[in-house]
Amino acid sequence: MEHIPEKSSVIGIGIRSDPERVFFGISSYSGRSTIRCYLHTDLHTSVPPRFHSIISEHPELDLISDLFSGTLDAAIRGTLSSHHTLQLLKETAGVSTLERVVLLETADGSHFFLGPVGIDEGWTISDKVSLIEKVKPLCQKFGLSEKVTILSGGRLDDVGRHPAVDRSLADAELVARLSGGVHRGILIEEAVKDSGFIVAPDGVSGNLIFRTLLFLGRGRSYGAPVLNIPKIFVDTSRVNPNYLHALNLADNLIELSFLKKSSI
Structure with missing residues (x-):
């Protein structure tokens, strides 16, 4: 016991x-x-x-x-x-850098970890894979789904619309293969339904998601533990x-x- x-x-x-x-x-x-x-x-x-x-x-x-x-x-x-x-x-x-994820709750009561959330964090594929490995024990501890969703800058069929979007889609696909996660493109509204950890394309977009949910979307933040x-x-x-x-x-x-x- x-x-x-x-x-x-x-x-x-x-x-x-x-x-x-x-x-x-x-x-x-x-x-x-x-x-x-x-x-x-x-x-x-x-x-x-x-x-x-x-x-x-x-x-x-x-x-x-x-x-x-x-x-x-x-x-x-x-x-x-x-x-x-x-x-x-x-x-x-x-x-040299910090690895942070934030525990969030949506207005309708869905809980998930989000990262990266620091504007200087999560810019490489290895950064994201490392973050995913460190978050898995937290998902287990807090009773969250162990499913990981990796977001990118567009829908999966948006290839060819812009070079930056193409790169974002390709990077997310590689992160998903290396980590066992699921690449869902830009569809964060689907990810919150079944994912314990949602990986933003980079720290800037992660910070924007966090601030939008907390300050505009009537969500709740439980804080962002540093994992490394x-x-x-x-x-x-x-x-x-x-x-x-x-x-x-x-x-x-x-x-x-x-x-x-x-x-x-």
Whole structure:
């Protein structure tokens, strides 16, 4: 029988702006972890008593340092700067790029992982194949379909309409063959019906899909875990309306990490 560790895990969340919005969103958190908030010194706000606080001139640095020292079991970017935080994360982890996927929910309740979602991520065939292999255990963990859909820049019969579309179709076809996924062209509306992971043509289109669903389509984001570092880091948009979902995602990732270690 699998057991959750008795010792409370610790999740850190960064706050450089809109502290009241962050606190309101996570106020209903009922998970097992202790929450530590990393706030910039310019923020003059009261931290709710149930949360621990770290006041710092460099909350990005302190959050990531505590994550890699083992003080934190997981970290959430929250409203910290994307560029500065992710650059520090890459430097500390010793990687040249990050591999992120975001867990999304549509307005009608369909759940799936989407990637790549960073504008500098997922530009090569090998990038996409690597991402697919890393996401498979997450699909299993969260009870999602193990079917992977690879998207491209047109329908399958659009070959010849434009060189960029032809290249996108060919690349997606190769990714599908190498990974065991299914190439569905541009038909994302079909992919959400049965796929646990949807692979965008590149990081720019992935980011646009994410933002369109979240901010225009009344969808929901649970955050984007980074898959190619040895620590649990959940990336979030600074304008995310609610960080409770990211906390719950981090909790589940901590449990998954523990169960993986206990099975070795």
